Amino acid sequence: MELRQLRTFQVVAEELNMTKAAKRLKYTQPTISLQLQSLEKELNVTLITRVGNKNVLTAAGKRLKTHVDRLFELMEEIESDMEAYSQPGGLLTIAASEYYWTHHLHPVIQEYKMLYPNVNISLLPLNSAHGIRSVKNAVADIAIVAGEIREAKVKKYYLEKEQTFLVASSQLTRGKNLQEILYHFPFISYDEDCSFYHIIEKFFHKTKIKPKSTIICGTDEAIKQAVLNDTGYAILGGNIIQDEIKNGKISILQQIDDPINTYAIHLKERSQEPNIETFTQILQQTWPTLS
Structure with a gap:
């Protein structure tokens, strides 16, 4: 079966008049008759017959008309979807912490804008807990968050696992053991709203x-700066302090058993939106620790 034969049959079945069908299809009547005959021969059924002076659909013709209508509806849907994916556009709002913007997202966004220049990107500097809320409330389309996600309506994409450490500045730790540090100095913390406060x-x-x-x-960043200023000790992910550990400005007091998992999230019901689907695909391909 060829699509042009099925399309011809669909129009003839709707009009039940060869002259009107020929006008809609811009075919000659003999061409239409040949296509219908070829289709009937291939299917081994009669699709249209004459009763008196009228064309009518046979039982097989009615059944085929149902299938053909569904087929062309699906083709229209495919064309519409693919047109949307050919050039995603409009606004894409991404929520993430300052650290993710500074260290991870710039190359991702650069790659994405090269492929989809018609998408305008809005950046929301939010911590993980607020990023999750922004996605749930449709303020942000996508959020990059740290910690476990237990929201049933949210779809997540694993990006990386980051080891965590109890740390202090090397200046503060000089000549002191762990107990002295813990006794004499304050703990510099995230607030309880932080998504990995449970760690x-x-x-x-x-x-x-x-x-x-x-x-x-x-x-x-604020916690790291407080540590570097000898204010106290803190629990931080290894990524944000790797340079300071290498250059000797920060010392590891103890490794924490629980790592921090990083995810990209969006609402499940929005999975097929072109901007969201294309960005999450690029995100997973270009996230620095995955590449």
């Missing part, structure tokens, strides 16, 4: 360490 709680519960005092800084 901190679990560590202190397991080690039976109780910080003398706590300073809430909120962001990775």
Whole structure:
């Protein structure tokens, strides 16, 4: 079967008039008759017959008309979808922490803009907990978040696993053991809204360490700077402090058992939106620790 034969049959079945069908299809009537005869021969059925002076569909013709209508509806849907994917456009809003923007997302966005220049990207500097909320509330299309995701309506894409450490500045640790540091200096922490705050709680519960005092800084970068300024000790992911560890500015006091998992997330119901689907694909291909 050829699509042009099926299309001819569909129009003839709708019009039941060869002259009107020929006008719609811009074919001659003999061409239409030949296509119908060829289709009937291939299917080994009669599709259209005459009753008196009228053309009518046979039972086989009615059944084929149902299939053909569904076929061309599907083809229109395919064409519409592919047209959307040929040039995604409009606005794509991405929520992520300052660290992810600075260290990970720039090459991803650069690659994406080369492929899809018609997409405008809006960046929301949010921590992981707020990023999750922004996706759930449709404020952001996609969020890059750290920690486990337990939202039923959210689809997640694994990006990396990051080891965590209890750290302090090398200046602060000089000449002191761990117990002295924990006793004399405050713990510099994320707030309880942080999506991986449970890692901190679990560590202190397991080690039976109780910080003398706590300073809430909120962001990775703010906590790192407080550590570098000898303010106190902190639990940080290895990525953000790798340079400071290499150049000797930060010392590892203890490795934490639980790593931080990083994911890209969006609402499941939006999985087939062209901007979201194309960006998550590029994200997984170009995320620095995956490549």
